[in-house]
Amino acid sequence: MIDVLIIGSGGAGLASALTVKERGANVLVVGKSYPTASQTSMAQGGMNASLGNVTPDSIQSHIDDTIKSSHKLCNNQMVKQLCEDAPNSIKWLEKLGVPFDRTPKSKVAQRQLGGASSKRACYAQDYTGLKILHTLYDSCLKEGIEMLEEYFLLNLITEDSVVLGAIFLDIVTGEVKEIRAKNTIIATGGYAGVYKGFTTNSEGATGDGIASVLRAGGSVSDMEFVQFHPTALKSSATLISESARGEGGYLVNSKEERFIDELLPRDVVARAISAQIANGEEVFLDIRHLGEEKLLHLMPQEVHLCRLYENVDPIKELIPIKPVAHYSMGGIDVNNNLEVTGLKNCYAVGECSNAKIHGANRLGGNSLLEIISLGRLAGKNSVGGDCHRTKNNEQIYTNQLQENQEYIEGLFEEYPWERNFYEIQYELGSKFYKYAGVVRDNTELNNFLNELRVIKADIDNMGIGDKSRENNTNLVEFLQFKNSLEVGEVLLDSALVRDESRGAHYKRAFPNEDDKLYRVNSLYWIEDDVLQNRLVKVVD
Amino acid sequence: MTTIKINRQDEVIEYTIPFKSTTLLKALFHIKQQEDNTLTFSSSCRSGVCGTCAVRVNGKEVLACSYNFQKDDLVEPLAYHEVQRDLKVNKQKVRETLRTSTAWLQSHQEANISTTQVQLTEKQTDCILCDSCYSSCPVLEVNPSFIGPFALTRAYRYTSDPREGNIQAIVDNIQTNGIWDCTLCGNCTEVCPQGIDPKMDITMLRGTATQFGYTDPNFQAMDFGFGGGF
Numbered sequence: 178m179i180d181v182l183i184i185g186s187g188g189a190g191l192a193s194a195l196t197v198k199e200r201g202a203n204v205l206v207v208g209k210s211y212p213t214a215s216q217t218s219m220a221q222g223g224m225n226a227s228l229g230n231v232t233p234d235s236i237q238s239h240i241d242d243t244i245k246s247s248h249k250l251c252n253n254q255m256v257k258q259l260c261e262d263a264p265n266s267i268k269w270l271e272k273l274g275v276p277f278d279r280t281p282k283s284k285v286a287q288r289q290l291g292g293a294s295s296k297r298a299c300y301a302q303d304y305t306g307l308k309i310l311h312t313l314y315d316s317c318l319k320e321g322i323e324m325l326e327e328y329f330l331l332n333l334i335t336e337d338s339v340v341l342g343a344i345f346l347d348i349v350t351g352e353v354k355e356i357r358a359k360n361t362i363i364a365t366g367g368y369a370g371v372y373k374g375f376t377t378n379s380e381g382a383t384g385d386g387i388a389s390v391l392r393a394g395g396s397v398s399d400m401e402f403v404q405f406h407p408t409a410l411k412s413s414a415t416l417i418s419e420s421a422r423g424e425g426g427y428l429v430n431s432k433e434e435r436f437i438d439e440l441l442p443r444d445v446v447a448r449a450i451s452a453q454i455a456n457g458e459e460v461f462l463d464i465r466h467l468g469e470e471k472l473l474h475l476m477p478q479e480v481h482l483c484r485l486y487e488n489v490d491p492i493k494e495l496i497p498i499k500p501v502a503h504y505s506m507g508g509i510d511v512n513n514n515l516e517v518t519g520l521k522n523c524y525a526v527g528e529c530s531n532a533k534i535h536g537a538n539r540l541g542g543n544s545l546l547e548i549i550s551l552g553r554l555a556g557k558n559s560v561g562g563d564c565h566r567t568k569n570n571e572q573i574y575t576n577q578l579q580e581n582q583e584y585i586e587g588l589f590e591e592y593p594w595e596r597n598f599y600e601i602q603y604e605l606g607s608k609f610y611k612y613a614g615v616v617r618d619n620t621e622l623n624n625f626l627n628e629l630r631v632i633k634a635d636i637d638n639m640g641i642g643d644k645s646r647e648n649n650t651n652l653v654e655f656l657q658f659k660n661s662l663e664v665g666e667v668l669l670d671s672a673l674v675r676d677e678s679r680g681a682h683y684k685r686a687f688p689n690e691d692d693k694l695y696r697v698n699s700l701y702w703i704e705d706d707v708l709q710n711r712l713v714k715v716v717d
Numbered sequence: 718m719t720t721i722k723i724n725r726q727d728e729v730i731e732y733t734i735p736f737k738s739t740t741l742l743k744a745l746f747h748i749k750q751q752e753d754n755t756l757t758f759s760s761s762c763r764s765g766v767c768g769t770c771a772v773r774v775n776g777k778e779v780l781a782c783s784y785n786f787q788k789d790d791l792v793e794p795l796a797y798h799e800v801q802r803d804l805k806v807n808k809q810k811v812r813e814t815l816r817t818s819t820a821w822l823q824s825h826q827e828a829n830i831s832t833t834q835v836q837l838t839e840k841q842t843d844c845i846l847c848d849s850c851y852s853s854c855p856v857l858e859v860n861p862s863f864i865g866p867f868a869l870t871r872a873y874r875y876t877s878d879p880r881e882g883n884i885q886a887i888v889d890n891i892q893t894n895g896i897w898d899c900t901l902c903g904n905c906t907e908v909c910p911q912g913i914d915p916k917m918d919i920t921m922l923r924g925t926a927t928q929f930g931y932t933d934p935n936f937q938a939m940d941f942g943f944g945g946g947f
Contacts, residue, residue, distance in 0.1 A: 210759075211808060213846045214767040274822035274878055276835055276842045283829040301842070307766055308842050315821040315871070326809060349801060379762040415764045482764060485783055486740075599750035642754030648802040651754040 178569050179205045181559045182342055182358030184330050184386060187215030188306070189527025189548035189555070190364035191313040195273075196556025198320050206324045207345060207356065209381060209653070212314050216366050216379055216528070217548065220306025221418035221478065222290055223298025224270075224545035226263035230284040234295035236260050243543060246292045246442055247536025248680040249696055250399070250715060255513060255534050259543075259550055266549040267299055275312045277301050289423040290541035292442040298542035303418050303478045306545060328354075329653055330365065330385050331581045333393040333523070340393070340523035341570045344581045348653055351646030353582045357571050360522045360559040363390065363509060364552070367528035369403055370657075371665045372502035373606025375614075377409050377416035383657040384664035386529040390509045391663060396518040396702040398531045398713075399507035400664070401672040404539050404681050405615050406503035407446040408462050413486040414501045417479050419443070419541045421464055424475055429495070430458040444538050444681045447500035451615040454499065461495035500615055504528065504544060506535040506681065507671075510700060515555045519702060526555040533698065537680025588652065589644055598639040598658050601632060609665065613672050617684045626669040633662045667708065671699045674710065721786055723748075723756070724793040725803045734786070741792065742770055742781040745804075758804035765910060768845035771795055771852070772804050778849035778908040795852035797861070811851055814864045819890045820871035826882035834879055841874040841918060843911040850905035850915055862894045866905035866915035869896060873918035876925055888922070888929050896922045897934050 181197045183190045186208030197204040208215070227234040239260040244251055267285060271277070277299050278286035287296045301308040317324065327348040334341040334355060342357035365386030369378045376382070387397055407428070408417045422428070422439040428446070429435055430453050437449040450460045464472060464479075469492045472480055483491040509525035510518040511532055517523045526532070527548045534547060608628075612621040636659060643651035677691035678684050690696075697712035719734045721744060732752070734744045742760055749756045760770040763782050770781040773793045781792075781804075798806035850866035857863050872891050876884045896919050905915040923933070 210761055210767075210769065211812075211846075214761045214769045216762075218767050218845070219762055219764065271880075272825050274825070274875065274880055276838065276874075276878070279830050279832045279835050281832065283831050286832075302839065304766075304843055307845065311842070311844065311846070315815070315875075318815055319819070319821040349807075377764075379767065381761060413763070478766070485765070597750070643757075645755060645802070648757055648805050650757050650759075650805070651749070 178571055179203060179356070179358040181360050181362060181556070182207065182356055183362045183364060184208070184343060185364035185366060185527070185529070186210075186212035186324060187364060187366055187527065187548065188217035188310050188313060188545065189552040190362070191310070191317055192549050192552030193362050193364060193526060193556035193559070194322050195313065195316055195320060196553045197560055198322055200557065200560045202560040204322060205356065205358070206317070206322060207328045208324070208326060209329045209348070209385070211326050212317070212324060213311055215310065216382060217310040218307045219377070219379065219416065220545050221303040221416065222420045222423070223288055223300035223305050223542045224267070224309070224549070225293070225297045225540070225542035226267045226299055226546065227260065227295070227297055228264055228267065228285060228287060228299070229295070230280055231287045231296040234297055238294050239263065239297060242292060242294050243534065243540050246538050246540040248538060248690065249692065250533070250536030250679065250698065252513070252533035253717060255532055259534050259546065262550045263546055266546060266553070269553070270309060270312065270549065273312050273316045275301065275309050288420055289440070290419050291422065291440045291446065292540050293542065300420070303420055303476050309545060309549070329656060330389055331656070332577060333361065333389050333520070334575055334577050335393045335520065336573055336575055338394060338519060339521040341573060341575070343389070344578055346585065346653070346656070349648055351649060353578065353585050355578045359570070360524070362555050362559055363517070363523065363525040363529055364527045364555070365529045367505035367508065368661065368664045368668070369502040369505050371606065371661045371668065372403075372609045373602050375414055375606055375610035376502040377406055377414060378502070381657065383661040384529070385657065385660045386525065387509055388660035388663040390517060390520065390525070391667070391701070391703050393520060394703065395520040395523070396510040396700050397508060397667060398510040398698045398700045399671070400667045400701065401675055401682050401699065402506035402537050402680060403502050403668070404443055404504040404506060405447040405500040407443055407450050407500050408498045409501040410483065410487045411497035411499050415482050415486045416503065417462060417482065417496065417498065418476070421462060421476060421479055424471070425467055426462055426464040429461050429463050442538055443541065444683070447615050448683060450498070450500050460498055462498050463495050464491050465493060502610070504539055506537065506539055507531050514558050515551060516558075518700070524555045524559055526551050537682060588641055588655070591640060595638040596635065598655060601639070602658050602661070605629065605632070605665070613669055615683065617672055617682070619673060619676070619684070619686065622669055622673045626666070626673060629662065629666055629669060633666065636662070667701045670708065670710065671701065674699060674712075719786065719788050722789065722791045723803070724791065726800060729791070738785045738787065740782055741772070741774065741779070741784045741786045744786050745781060757802040766845055768847035771847040771849045773852065778852050780847060780910050783910060795848055797852055797854070797857040798848065808848055811848055811865070814868035815871065817890065818864050818868040818872045818895065819887055820868055820875060822875055822878065822881055823886040824882035825880055828879035830879050838874045838877045840911070840913050841870050844870060844913055845911060847910060849908045849910060853904040853908045855902060855904065856898055856900060860894060860898055863898050864891060864895045866919070869899070869922060870913055870915045870918045873922050876922065884925065885929050888926050888931070891922065892926070892931060896926060
């Protein structure tokens with residue numbers, strides 16, 4: 178029997194897998210795409226560690242910056258652990274062969290990102306995530322770690338809240354299969370994909386793991402906190418890394434006037450840009466003054482993306498931009514051991530989880546750190562404790578496999594096609610952006626939540642036009658859409674409940690932080706088919 | 718309005734796209750979402766970095782998300798891959814070449830790495846594993862076991878890493894169906910969306926192999942009157 182089943186093959190999943198393997202347990206990584214296709218490949222800017230290789234730095238400064246950026250909504254103990262482990266995580270990656278850039282003294286090069294008090298982000302040009310991910314993948318191949326590609330997570334298998342494994346749709350064959358394991362790590366990525374058309378995220382960032390935890394009776398938290406990246410290309414929502422501003426890029430309006438300190442935290446910069454746009458201005462990123470040589474060396478990807486998707490040459494022209502959904506701070510609620518609240522033998526790590534290190538706003542460079550440092554922690558914890566005490570659970574019978582098979586079967590039988598779910602998905606995406614975006618309003622949120630609930634109840638009138646069993650991407654996209662509705666409902670409800678402004682969550686009518694009422698984590702779970710919530714005070 | 722043709726195995730179907738040139742991926746999504754749910758292709762990041770959406774257009778490999786379609790383009794799946802459905806291919810088998818070539822850090826050694834040394838393989842580590850190079854490689858037509866360009870580029874990347882303490886292990890593993898089978902035609906270099914030059918990497922690897930005592934078996938096979946195999 179598998180000791181540890183890892184669902185999701187991005188950076189967090191692969192870092193966990195390598196750690197499980199290092200500790201001598203057997204591990205299986207299962208993902209809906211190929212490992213190197215994951216969201217991690219898109220992370221550009223860098224990975225924080227207070228090495229002080231370029232400017233003086235300390236672990237305490239890293240902790241302070243992270244706490245400050247979280248707007249008092251983080252778990253200080255988790256932040257401390259993360260920041261203390263950061264230099265080790267870089268060392269670990271160095272040992273695997275990650276090609277970080279270097280200083281003239283042959284140390285790992287570090288750059289400035291917004292909200293940081295020092296040049297702290299270790300980078301590999303603007304392909305940091307890509308190069309980390311591919312090196313992890315190469316290492317997994319080296320270690321002979323078994324990876325199953327194109328397996329779509331349907332549901333966790335549970336009995337009395339103990340997770341026994343998970344049920345998957347094998348995308349290639351169309352079969353519904355179960356995989357049992359002593360322990361399960363969920364590393365399925367975030368949910369900013371619900372902002373379809375207004376997100377830097379890939380097509381698959383639909384919160385599949387988060388929705389599966391909700392359905393299994395586990396808890397999620399702080400789902401209202403979604404980070405908007407200030408600089409995505411205006412027409413395609415493609416990300417232009419923060420490093421463009423870190424290296425000295427300016428934000429200017431139609432009059433070519435600067436209007437904000439570009440290195441303030443992302444939420445502040447995103448709101449300033451939104452305000453300009455609301456006033457009828459266009460907003461541009463200006464990196465022309467950095468010069469061709471520097472741009473081509475430090476930001477080759479950005480230059481390429483601008484030319485390709487926006488048809489502008491950033492060496493000579495202004496880059497039209499808008500803020501778009503970029504990162505989800507909330508997610509599966511976990512304790513300090515990364516165990517999922519409400520479930521046993523189940524861990525969550527990476528963007529799908531809420532380990533409470535980002536709080537109300539993530540510091541640039543902390544997400545790559547999280548997937549590596551906490552990815553390793555999840556791997557370590559999953560073999561350290563319960564795993565060896567857990568008995569072989571293959572004998573425990575549940576009818577969940579059958580239920581899932583029947584559900585999928587049902588989708589093939591009927592094709593109401595009364596409503597095209599793709600169209601609804603785009604429509605909802607733009608409404609999430611408009612009503613649950615950079616600036617929020619209770620009436621709008623409430624109306625939209627009601628609308629979303631009507632659509633959710635109408636799901637049986639949508640369906641798949643493709644009736645082929647094998648390689649049915651129409652089916653996968655429909656299942657993703659369903660997950661995004663479940664996750665989106667919680668996002669809207671929690672945004673509605675939080676009558677204050679904190680970090681990435683900003684309400685026009687409540688522009689200040691209200692520590693007395695809302696220095697809380699908003700916890701959501703499903704009980705007797707009803708969504709429940711509770712506000713849990715943050716303890717220092 | 719633009720028409721494009723898609724090779725869906727059983728037949729080539731012509732589709733009318735109701736907008737002017739934009740990315741091919743957008744056109745594919747339009748067809749799938751508005752006209753025919755059964756059209757099958759792979760994609761993920763939409764920004765040219767996940768390597769998922771490579772296809773062939775008029776015989777040449779492109780990333781669907783990074784290519785602006787033209788009138789009457791013929792879109793086909795990658796070559797030398799098992800076609801699963803329409804434009805979706807099985808990359809699992811091709812990824813086996815990474816295992817065969819053991820393109821990873823074999824044995825870590827402490828090393829001081831200079832900026833110049835990082836730059837030496839900066840391009841190679843930009844690889845997104847889109848398989849375009851593999852699809853363009855004519856050697857696979859005659860030798861399906863050929864390790865192929867991307868795995869060899871990756872092998873080169875690790876042999877050039879100052880942290881690699883056992884270059885020979887990689888070099889040993891890319892002899893059979895490896896570096897000497899390449900015809901240096903340069904197709905791979907031409908189609909790489911990341912501007913990587915596998916042809917040059919393979920040439921470099923040949924140089925490294927020579928240092929470890931390997932010689933070009935093709936050269937050995939040619940008899941220049943010295944009796945061969947001296």
